[in-house]
Amino acid sequence: MEALYATTVGMLTACSIYLILRGRSFPIVIGITMLSYAVNLFLFSTGRLVMNELPIIGNQESYTDPLPQALVLTAIVIGFAMTAYSIILAVRVRGELGTDEVNEPNSSDAEGQR
């Protein structure tokens, strides 16, 4: 199970890094979303992977760590809000600048414009 889990997280991260390095805003937003999935899975595994156990101490001999679940919930909420904001921002940029290129096309020195 560990190997499958680790491969999944690794694949997600690799794909997201590829997407984040693209030049257009939409693939980048998708990449960041994917990265947040990978991160959530990774955080979940930091309490070690166990099957069929309760996050309660005392009732049985072994138990699963409840804290990573709380952390993942927080991370999901924040990540969701951030993704929504970045999508809106990307749409605004597309609407106002007429392009979804993250950097100004055909301009090597954007600072000189000012």
Added chain:
Amino acid sequence: MLSQHLVILPLLIPMVTALLQLLPWGENPQRYRRALGMLSCTVLIVCATFLLTESASTPLVYALGSWQAPYGIVLVADGLSSLMVLLTAVLAFPVLWFACYGEDNLGSHFQALFQFQLLGIIGAFLTGDLFNLFVFFEVLLISSYALLMHGGGKLKLRATLHYVLLNLTGSAVFLISLGVLYGITGTLNMADLAIKIAALEGDNASIARAGGLLLLIVFALKAALLPLYFWLPQAYAMTTGTVAALFAIMTKVGIYAIIRVFTLLFGDDAGAAALLGYDWLWWLGLGTLAIGAIGVLGSRDLRLVISYLVVISVGTMLTVFSMNSERSISAVMYYMLHSTLITAALFLLVDVIAKQRGKTASRIIKGRRMAQHAALGIMFFIAAIAIIGMPPFSGFIGKLLILEAARTGAQVALLWPLVLGSTFLVMVALSRAGSRMFWHTFDGKPGDVTHPQSQLIPIGMLLAAIVGITVFADVINQFVERIAYDAMHPAAYIEAVLGGPHAK
């Protein structure tokens, strides 16, 4: 009763204020919102001053919901945190005052966003829990995304997009590093982490080191260290003067996080993970310093010049911090006070200058005379002297302390030429900008945009604060030396948080 909850007050004040400001306040809501905001900033200064005096001798620990560390989340106010909170409050008051002259009307809910921003910044300074640091970073970032867009405009959009996408990726990296550290140590309380990391050996220590370096990347992104600074000049130059002035503290949040985490968790006593990343900080800091100096000289816009001055100050502080001595940390702390206040003053000043010059705005070219030429000229002159680091102002004292902190030959050989060289380049750039804007003006009648005298008072206040930290340099220096001692000897901090002596 009140003193018992003193540590959490600096968080509650901006939060409650922001919530109140969001209420519909009848016909002229902005009047009430401004009054509330100014009240909040005033109370915050008082509160932060109390906090500083209370926490001067021993760190104050506030266990939220009375859940004791390391299981519960704690707020910790030691000298370092309290000083940063006070600095934030002292910065926020004049900046908000300046914004109340119409700039807060450019977009909706500027006032509430301003308070939420303060909440995030102060929370990041006060928290004693690494995951909570992440949460407060997010609070601070969410409001900063909105504030950067304040006023709208195409130029801001692109700079904001870069800022948002970079920081989202940064947040993901932050979570990964938290996961790594939690997976290895089983705790996220910083004091507890310090003990657990010091006890690690072998492979586990290597993994903790990897997690620590990931943390360094995140903090370096916030602080704008060399390979990660590219977002800063554009973002700061494009946004409004008020927001840029408030953001003068934002890079310092990153620097504070580096000082806190890398002295407490990865300091001298951290066993196999001791002095993690210090060599990276040294070289990248020097590089940042050099790049910033080149940027200052190459910029054709005064706002960009000041943005690059922020980059220089970041490079200087992180380089000096990486020398890892009490002397260097106290020099960083003094320089941090100086550079935050003076950068904010300059951003506000350039905003006024750009408005009064009209079409030429803040570009460094010949333009119209400004309506309040003399007053602005004098203020620019004082601010420029202070930020260059010429006597008699605090910049000079700050740079002196920094140069003194370099002890070994190798440190002196690299740090002195770069600091002094960048000082020279900044002097050239600012004297060029000042002479173009104030002396080489077109003949004829000056521009007709004037600012009310009372709007210039906040800039005067920031400059007065600069004079203040110059005059009281000795007192402040003694205080930051104590902070530096505490940072280098984290046993007192750990004992205050976890209670009882702990072997480290």
